Amino acid sequence: MSLLSVEGIYGGYGDVDILNGVNIHVDPGEIVVIIGPNGAGKSTAMKAVFGLVKVREGRIVYQDKPITNLRPDQVVKSGICYVPQENNVFPTLTVQENLEMGAFIRNDDYSADLKKVYELFPVLHEKRRQQAGALSGGQRQMVAMGRALMLDPKLILLDEPTAGLAPAIVDLMFENIKKINGLGVSILMVEQNAKQALAMSHRGYVLTTGRNRFEDTGKNLLANREVAEMFLGG
Amino acid sequence: MIDFLQLTIYGIVLGSIISLGAVGLSLIYGILRFPHFAHGDLFTLGAYMAFVVVVFFNVPVLVALPFGVALTALVAVAIDQTVYRRLRKVKPVILLIASVGIALILRSVIQLVWGSGNRVYEAGIQMPHLWMGLRIQNDHLIIVGGTILLVIALHLFLQKTKVGKAMRAMSDNSDLAQVTGIDVNRIIIWTWIIGGGLAAVAGIFLAMDTRLHPVMGWRLLLPVFAAAILGGIGRPYGAIAGGIIIGLVQEYSTPFLSPAYKPAIAFALMILVLIVRPTGIFVGRKV
Ligand SMILES: Nc1ncnc2c1ncn2[C@@H]1O[C@H](COP(=O)(O)OP(=O)(O)OP(=O)(O)O)[C@@H](O)[C@H]1O
Numbered sequence: 129m130s131l132l133s134v135e136g137i138y139g140g141y142g143d144v145d146i147l148n149g150v151n152i153h154v155d156p157g158e159i160v161v162i163i164g165p166n167g168a169g170k171s172t173a174m175k176a177v178f179g180l181v182k183v184r185e186g187r188i189v190y191q192d193k194p195i196t197n198l199r200p201d202q203v204v205k206s207g208i209c210y211v212p213q214e215n216n217v218f219p220t221l222t223v224q225e226n227l228e229m230g231a232f233i234r235n236d237d238y239s240a241d242l243k244k245v246y247e248l249f250p251v252l253h254e255k256r257r258q259q260a261g262a263l264s265g266g267q268r269q270m271v272a273m274g275r276a277l278m279l280d281p282k283l284i285l286l287d288e289p290t291a292g293l294a295p296a297i298v299d300l301m302f303e304n305i306k307k308i309n310g311l312g313v314s315i316l317m318v319e320q321n322a323k324q325a326l327a328m329s330h331r332g333y334v335l336t337t338g339r340n341r342f343e344d345t346g347k348n349l350l351a352n353r354e355v356a357e358m359f360l361g362g
Numbered sequence: 363m364i365d366f367l368q369l370t371i372y373g374i375v376l377g378s379i380i381s382l383g384a385v386g387l388s389l390i391y392g393i394l395r396f397p398h399f400a401h402g403d404l405f406t407l408g409a410y411m412a413f414v415v416v417v418f419f420n421v422p423v424l425v426a427l428p429f430g431v432a433l434t435a436l437v438a439v440a441i442d443q444t445v446y447r448r449l450r451k452v453k454p455v456i457l458l459i460a461s462v463g464i465a466l467i468l469r470s471v472i473q474l475v476w477g478s479g480n481r482v483y484e485a486g487i488q489m490p491h492l493w494m495g496l497r498i499q500n501d502h503l504i505i506v507g508g509t510i511l512l513v514i515a516l517h518l519f520l521q522k523t524k525v526g527k528a529m530r531a532m533s534d535n536s537d538l539a540q541v542t543g544i545d546v547n548r549i550i551i552w553t554w555i556i557g558g559g560l561a562a563v564a565g566i567f568l569a570m571d572t573r574l575h576p577v578m579g580w581r582l583l584l585p586v587f588a589a590a591i592l593g594g595i596g597r598p599y600g601a602i603a604g605g606i607i608i609g610l611v612q613e614y615s616t617p618f619l620s621p622a623y624k625p626a627i628a629f630a631l632m633i634l635v636l637i638v639r640p641t642g643i644f645v646g647r648k649v
Pocket residue numbers: 141142146164165166167168169170171172173213
């Protein structure tokens with residue numbers, strides 16, 4: 129049984145469809161990566177899952193329940209968290225307050241999850257009283273992921289978690305993503321560092337012009353000559 | 363020197379009143395992204411709501427104050443949920459114009475019910491305390507003391523409570539707040555309770571210091587905007603400082619200019635800030 133399954137969705141921001149029949153599924157425990165050229169609709173596909181883009185046709189199912197076109201806060205309540213591509217921290221809130229906002233919908237004691245996030249990202253504990261806007265790019269990305277983890281979700285959507293980071297930090301982020309996955313959290317992410325992302329993922333999708341172009345295990349996609357030539361820079 | 367100190371006292375009193383309005387205006391701008399032109403008329407509404415309680419139950423204005431605040435907050439929330447809520451996705455200029463409409467409606471209703479004359483909470487003249495040659499009235503102490511208490515309470519609310527933190531989060535990035543699962547409408551309601559409530563206090567304080575009149579709040583709207591802009595609109599803490607500065611500058615101008623020009627001073631200062639430092643006079647990161 130799939131945790132998430134996106135079945136033939138069409139939709140976009142206005143009259144023109146950006147998504148032209150996208151199919152994606154994530155099984156429990158998987159890391160799934162979406163790659164593709166700029167403007168292919170990768171971010172749009174994620175936004176569609178999160179109710180930020182209207183789905184005109186097709187359906188989205190999470191844990192056997194339809195979540196097509198639910199409001200973002202309803203999607204959060206169903207157990208999915210989303211880390212957008214840009215502006216993904218509250219800059220004037222402290223690191224700790226950012227994490228607390230992740231737990232906004234919870235009324236129980238979330239201190240155990242806060243501790244878990246600080247164990248995963250010790251540097252955040254060190255900087256917990258600093259404004260998130262003052263952190264480095266990599267640390268901000270950790271805050272954003274940490275905020276998503278505060279709900280103890282089964283699935284996290286990450287939109288380009290390594291965009292704009294220095295190579296050494298990119299490696300660290302991928303390590304972090306593996307660690308999060310190790311906690312039993314499934315991950316669906318969009319990545320530009322395609323080779324590294326495919327190497328660490330269970331499965332991958334190549335999206336072009338809002339359609340599935342290729343779909344295979346990470347290893348097979350890396351070995352596929354056509355994929356390598358077109359999307360992995362040879 | 364004594365004159366200067368006396369003007370300083372008047373300036374701080376006026377500045378306190380302006381601050382209470384500006385802080386709400388700034389919060390509303392930060393969260394809903396539009397300049398709320400009916401804010402001045404919420405002052406007026408608050409003042410008259412308290413007046414009703416004063417007259418009806420024959421109580422001092424300070425006893426009536428919480429009722430005036432609660433009623434005004436309720437009206438502010440009702441206006442938001444019936445009018446502004448339908449306009450959340452439109453351009454800010456549409457909301458701005460809608461709020462001008464609300465301002466006119468509020469003022470007309472007040473005029474219709476209470477007439478266009480002056481009213482006072484308490485007849486008679488208060489004798490000021492004389493202290494080292496300065497005249498200080500009881501009401502002035504209440505206004506400044508009350509403002510300090512409210513600012514401290516607001517600070518604690520914004521820094522310590524879940525709703526207060528969520529308000530700051532929404533003001534930072536409302537799209538992110540939404541995908542984080544923050545109940546955006548609930549936070550907006552709280553914003554109106556606080557913004558409307560503080561406006562009512564400002565109106566009641568203004569009426570204690572002067573008198574009730576249907577355009578009392580509208581007349582103060584310009585200095586209140588000037589204060590919010592001076593402090594960097596969307597930043598409540600800046601608005602408080604901006605309010606005190608505007609109040610002081612307006613009073614300091616009175617020996618040189620006719621008091622009728624007081625709002626012009628605020629306006630000039632606002633234009634100056636918009637040209638020279640549109641992010642407000644306080645150092646801070648533009649986000
Ligand atoms: N908010 C928006 N309103 C209208 N059109 C949009 C919006 N966001 C994206 N688009 C358009 O939708 C198309 C797909 O954009 P999308 O952001 O999904 O691409 P992407 O695959 O994530 O690209 P990138 O690698 O650059 O992040 C593009 O043509 C883009 O111009």
